[in-house]
Amino acid sequence: MRIDAPLRGRPALSALAELQRGFAGAVRGLPDAGGDLDVVEAGLAAARRLAIYRNHHRISLAAALAANFPTVAALLGPAFEGAAMDFVAAAPPAEPCVSAYGDGLAAFLEAEPRLAALPYIGDVARLDRACNKAERADDIPVFGPADLERASARGLADLRLAGHPSLSLLRSRYPLLGIRGLARGQGANVSLDEGGVLLMVWRNGGTVDCAELDAAAYRFVTAMSVGEPLAVAAGDLPPERLASILARYVLTGAFAALGL
Amino acid sequence: MAYDAPHRGRSIGRAGIGWRAPHHRALLEQRPATGFLEVHAENHMGGGARAAVLAEARRHYPISIHGVGLSLGSVEGVDPVHLDWFAQLVAQVEPFLVSEHVAWCRQDGVYLNDLLPLPYTEEALAVLVRNIDRVQSRLRRPILMENPSTYLEFRHSTIAEGAFLAEMARRAGCFLLLDVNNLYVNERNHGKSALDVIRTLDPSVVAEIHVAGHHVAELGDATILIDNHGSFVAEPVWALYAEAAVRFPAAATLVEWDSAIPDLAVLIAEAEKADAHRCAAAREAGLVRFG
Numbered sequence: 175m176r177i178d179a180p181l182r183g184r185p186a187l188s189a190l191a192e193l194q195r196g197f198a199g200a201v202r203g204l205p206d207a208g209g210d211l212d213v214v215e216a217g218l219a220a221a222r223r224l225a226i227y228r229n230h231h232r233i234s235l236a237a238a239l240a241a242n243f244p245t246v247a248a249l250l251g252p253a254f255e256g257a258a259m260d261f262v263a264a265a266p267p268a269e270p271c272v273s274a275y276g277d278g279l280a281a282f283l284e285a286e287p288r289l290a291a292l293p294y295i296g297d298v299a300r301l302d303r304a305c306n307k308a309e310r311a312d313d314i315p316v317f318g319p320a321d322l323e324r325a326s327a328r329g330l331a332d333l334r335l336a337g338h339p340s341l342s343l344l345r346s347r348y349p350l351l352g353i354r355g356l357a358r359g360q361g362a363n364v365s366l367d368e369g370g371v372l373l374m375v376w377r378n379g380g381t382v383d384c385a386e387l388d389a390a391a392y393r394f395v396t397a398m399s400v401g402e403p404l405a406v407a408a409g410d411l412p413p414e415r416l417a418s419i420l421a422r423y424v425l426t427g428a429f430a431a432l433g434l
Numbered sequence: 435m436a437y438d439a440p441h442r443g444r445s446i447g448r449a450g451i452g453w454r455a456p457h458h459r460a461l462l463e464q465r466p467a468t469g470f471l472e473v474h475a476e477n478h479m480g481g482g483a484r485a486a487v488l489a490e491a492r493r494h495y496p497i498s499i500h501g502v503g504l505s506l507g508s509v510e511g512v513d514p515v516h517l518d519w520f521a522q523l524v525a526q527v528e529p530f531l532v533s534e535h536v537a538w539c540r541q542d543g544v545y546l547n548d549l550l551p552l553p554y555t556e557e558a559l560a561v562l563v564r565n566i567d568r569v570q571s572r573l574r575r576p577i578l579m580e581n582p583s584t585y586l587e588f589r590h591s592t593i594a595e596g597a598f599l600a601e602m603a604r605r606a607g608c609f610l611l612l613d614v615n616n617l618y619v620n621e622r623n624h625g626k627s628a629l630d631v632i633r634t635l636d637p638s639v640v641a642e643i644h645v646a647g648h649h650v651a652e653l654g655d656a657t658i659l660i661d662n663h664g665s666f667v668a669e670p671v672w673a674l675y676a677e678a679a680v681r682f683p684a685a686a687t688l689v690e691w692d693s694a695i696p697d698l699a700v701l702i703a704e705a706e707k708a709d710a711h712r713c714a715a716a717r718e719a720g721l722v723r724f725g
Contacts, residue, residue, distance in 0.1 A: 189590070190557045191509040197550060198541035212553075214587040216624070218656040223586035226658065227548055234547050267545040270503025270516055271479040313481030340482070380483055 200224045201231045203263060235262045238272040243279060243302040246295065248357035257286060274310060276303060294348035294366070298357075301350050301384075304342035304375035308382045311340035315431035322425060325432065330404050335429040337399035340377035343392065346370050351386060376428040383426070391419050398424065449687040449708035450498070451701050458487045460698045462494070468705055470496040470530065472688050475523055476503045488527070498531035498642070498688070499524055503545065506565040506579070507538035507552045521572050531642060531686065533578035533611045534569070536562065536599065553588035554598040559605070566606040578609045578641050581631070583616035583648075583661035587624050595626065596634030603639045610635065612682065613644035614674040615667065615690075619659040632678050640682040645675050645708055646690035664693035666704060675708065676715035687712065 187195065199207020201224070213220035236258035240247040247254045261282050267275045280303060283289055284296035316338055325333050344350070350371050352364035372392040375384045387395065390411060397407035408416050448469035453461075461471070471491055478488055491497070501520060504512055524532055537549035552558040562579075570576055581599055593601070603610055612635065617628035647665030651658045667675075667689070679687070689705045 188509060188557060190553070190555070190561060193553065193588070194509055194538060194541050198544065198546060201546050201548070201550070202544070212589045214589055218653060218658065220586065222653060226585045226660070227550065230548050231546055238547070267547065268543055270539070270545045271476045272547055273477065274479065309482050310480035311482060313485060377482060380486060
């Protein structure tokens, strides 16, 4: 006996469920979506009425991406909106907070053939994303000087920390800060020959901080952020250097308080 | 479940305004007289400076929380993760009002970033009532539901808008946020009387009124009004507001302005204009102004 698909455990959709599936497909511009949604035309075709919702969906989310990725938007200029709308079609938001929208935009832009002349665009998007994350991250207590003093009493060698939710570490082959400065109208020129950069982005005293790190500091902060004991993370760093790295990068909000 | 009045014992005399980023600093520094601030819940997910300034604002003004992402018209039901987060925000802020929309915005895990229209049917009513009940049970307080602006209607709708809103409020034990600009937009877009909706609703069920600007779009031979919250309130909307203010004298009023946001002084003046319209309408109707 042949069993039709709805009887194989998938209940038939209600009228409203069918309508919402079709309507959502039309709003997203999915192929074969938005057939007969039983829309009153009254002087304006159903397709044109649906287009109002479709346009709002695309334009409002492209605007949200422009706000969340200001450097990318400045670099691409008028071309940004088209790229953003393509991303909206490929990866619409999975959560209702549009100020958090844009996971995956960096890889999407890197794979976009029309942007091949801007090989750094993905990393610029990652920097914007890191700043956005730092701005929005949940407020949880940070590891500060008083915590370090308490930990010192027990010996610092075994101290293990966790990165604060606002912390991101970025390694790029491109001079991202120079490129960002150019996008902001600061500076006239950047040469890609200037080479790459190691960056740390976090919320420092309520505002987003972005610091360029040398290789030793980057290695240390990365190791601490994944829970390595301080003695292992420090390796052969001289004590004075370790103290300055702790003061600048560890005790300024980039790590969560102990016990969280 | 039946809930008492949603205002948490607070009477709001002046009209309020939206809590929007371009005004945060000016509002906290100048602290102009305004009835309350309306916070879009989904703009305040997470911590940082945005959470800090909201905490500061809460010390100086009553706050209402206005959700745009719970998708209470969705057959899929309420996203439990988002509801948990929403409940946390309400617990932190302790707003005097909490509101959402007679609309849906989520399908198959995708958020569409819009307030999409429902057919006015028994099924849509049942879905809304079930989802509102879930939210109210979680928050342990009543919410207000806002009537939407729409650019299309469904042929299979069987219930008039006013009757649909009234029945939703009765069955869910919720209150209504009556957006008179949305009523006007719908009247112009679909030819349905805004006044009929106002006159259908019981005065005790409307706890807040919204007014806002709209955009008039010419689409070929057709004219469609778009609810863009991007301009001054139009005169016909003020006229509807006067009717609503007299019929719902205990309702708080909010002026919405979310795009092309003007200077704070302009927005405050628009809220004062709402107060003046309300006073004039109350005098004309022989009512004593509350608050």
